[in-house]
Amino acid sequence: MDVLVLIGRILFAALFLASAVGHLTQTKAMAGYATSRGVPAAVPAVLGSGVLLLAGGLSVLLGVWPDLGALLLIVFLVPTAVLMHAFWKETDPQARQMEMVQFQKDMALAGASLMLLGLIAHADGELGLTLTGPLFDID
Template sequence: MDVIVLIGRLLFVCLFAASALNHLTHTKSMAGYTASRGVPFATAAVFASGVALGVGAVSVAVGLWADIGALVLAAFCFSAAVLMHGFWAEKDPQAKMTEQGQFFKDLALGGAALVIFAFFAYAGRDLGLMVTGPALSLG
């Protein structure tokens, strides 16, 4: 079971790690889109979210307080869904459909991150292949 959980953790964080790298290496270009969505301090927000994505991804991947890392990823996903993918405000039908897909993708990933949080907070100390146990306990 330990190896399956490790493989699942690594696969789960691939998207977040790639996104973190993108946020940190293309901060200025991403800030333009972020600003167009009405997010204040867009450059700082892109950089900060890149750091959060990186920290959360590494935390979950290596099992270093993976429960907290999963909460960080969930917080990013839910805030990105609301701030960046407000499909309800789109007038163009194609843009609305695209943003709706992104909104629900972020919602689903945030939900999965919450499940991972609960999993580690409940059973984390019994799992192998972790650097630390959970920071929080639900069990």
């Protein structure tokens, strides 16, 4: 089971780490898009979300308090879904559908992150192949 969880963590974290690189290297372009979606203080928001993605992704990948890393990803995903993919505001059917898919993807990833947080915190270090045990203790 340890190897399966490690492979899952690697595959899961890869998405967030790649996104973190984009946020931190293409900040101006991403801030322009965030501004167009109505996000206030877009540049700090993009940088802050890039840091959340990087910290959460590395934490899950390396197994350094991976439950905390999963929580950081939730903190990124839920507001992003609501602010950036507000499909209910779209009037064009094609744009509405595209934003709905992105909203659902972010919410599904938030759900997976929540499950990961619970699994890691409940396992209390029994999963192995991590650098530290969980930060949280959920019985």
